[in-house]
Amino acid sequence: MKTGLLFGIVANSKTRVRCVFCGVYIPKATKCIEEHTNGMKHKETIDLMSENGMSYYNDDELYCKPCNVYLSEEDSVASHLEGEEHANWIAAMDDLIEGEFINIDAYLATESEDVFCEVCNTKVTCTLQNIEEHVNDILHRSNVAEKLKPLNGIFPVENDDELWCKVCDEYIENTARSLLDHIDDDKQHVEWFMDIEDLIEGQEVSIQDYLKNEHEKNAYCNKCQMQILCNSQSIEEHVNSEAHFNQFS
Ligand SMILES: [Zn+2]
Ligand SMILES: [Zn+2]
Ligand SMILES: [Zn+2]
Ligand SMILES: [Zn+2]
Ligand SMILES: [Zn+2]
Incomplete structure (x- = not known):
């Protein structure tokens, strides 16, 4: 501008x-x-x-x-911006695009008429109706599912009918629907992430490799430059340890 x-x-x-x-x-x-x-x-x-x-x-x-x-x-x-019409539009849009990998920044900066869907690598003309259709589209849902696998410790197994969740050590049906259900609603899965994310917040501990690599057992502390067994007990002990606290990063 x-x-x-x-x-x-x-x-x-x-x-x-x-x-x-x-x-x-x-x-x-x-x-x-x-x-x-x-x-x-x-x-x-x-x-x-x-x-x-x-x-x-x-x-x-x-x-x-x-x-x-x-x-x-x-x-x-x-x-x-305080008016109802505008606030409602923003709220409805936030609701639609939450967790959908849709980038609306260029539209809001009035640089584009479109939003960009990062998982489908495609533009969508920005209206609430278009975006609602897009996020419910089966191709988009399966692209979101693909994107979420390495962020959630989900791996393919030899028979193509199932997926394996490393975090829960559980097999789930290999469909976008059941994968997304598992990630969003499975109690054990959701609680594991809440616990761990709570523990590592602001602690420079990364669990990305653990989630992305099927055989990786450890989280990594970038501050201490060491591996920690990736479960809430070990991570809790580590982030509360004096060694970690006193480490200069
Ligand atoms: Zn002014
Ligand atoms: Zn407005
Ligand atoms: Zn999409
Ligand atoms: Zn799981
Ligand atoms: Zn540490």
């Missing part, structure tokens, strides 16, 4: 100008305008626009792409 000194500033009367983004009036003096456009609030407002699909149109209008509305003069970026 271009951000010249007068970006967002329009003439209002002989004595004052208006910042379209912040919805405030400023005395018509270079010093005052500079003070505003270099200020925190103005910069934060511009950041908010590029996180919410809002752009400056024809040098005097604010346009919100998700809501497909031009804001009136009484509106500011902040007042629009």
